[in-house]
Amino acid sequence: MSDEPKGTETLGVSFSDKVPEGDEMSRAVCDHCEFVHYVNPKIIVGSVVAHGGKILLCRRAIEPRRGYWTLPAGFMEQNETTQEGAKREAFEEANADIRIGDMLALYNVTHISQVHIMYRAELVTPEFSPGMESLEVGLFAWEDIPWQDLAFPSVIWALNQYKSVIHQSHFTPFTNPHPSEDDAMDILRGLKKV
């Protein structure tokens, strides 16, 4: 999933960092053809999918964090909406047909230049099974969520924020928790209980 060309030196292709005309930032520009390799943040679309008071989680079959539990989410693709992308990811990872609701949260994960857009969702039918990227898939009651075995801090953020507005039909979407209030890493390390 790298953005960087591999082994292109052997082809005599090389890029230099320079500021293209009319731009304000340095970019990787091909030394031969002046092609500007713009790299911009990527969007992850996903959802907290509920059914009968339980939450759908997928155990990852791929790195990073293979074997850990996550929410259905992945890279948004060309020519789809954010909602369509979140629906597609639930189908790919859990063979689940979901109905997308309100936007739950927008997270900025700046160190890897990702923007995560998460929705509330519901299962349309109570059917699901592991997709290609999942080892297993399950519906979890809140008290059965395997907090220490979740894949990423953002999964913890989304689950807790989801619960905090579970009875609200309208709310302002959440963002990253303030660092001083972010206990996700402590939860993953088993130092704190939810």
Added chain:
Amino acid sequence: MSDEPKGTETLGVSFSDKVPEGDEMSRAVCDHCEFVHYVNPKIIVGSVVAHGGKILLCRRAIEPRRGYWTLPAGFMEQNETTQEGAKREAFEEANADIRIGDMLALYNVTHISQVHIMYRAELVTPEFSPGMESLEVGLFAWEDIPWQDLAFPSVIWALNQYKSVIHQSHFTPFTNPHPSEDDAMDILRGLKKV
């Protein structure tokens, strides 16, 4: 601002569409080095900036829609948050120091694979001037907004949606208007008044 390599054929570099291992979609893969050229939707970050009941607009010095008025907005860059990006764009396009507020809207512009994330904002100081990408910059009372000379339908969406929640401190962010209710093109063509 093209994502496509130009003139690379002359270097003997060629890409073929194929599905990389473990992927589910066809991608442009280099025939020599197997580099996968992932192309994903890009994020535009921007804001509706208010000061004293007026709105900040910028007249575009660049294509597309050179000479038309727009909101300060542009491509989100690596390692910044969506809010930081919106603030940077106001500075680059209008030399304006702004304070970012709530998320106003998330628009999916699928035919060009863009996601627009717009915020409410205020001028920190009543100072602004045209940046490199603007011909002029001004504060407009609602009744003075040059509707027929706005650059894009999404500018009309954001302005109207901004006005509809101007007295609300909390609201659910907007999305694209439903096609049956979207009169932005009629407004740009002068067929309908705001």
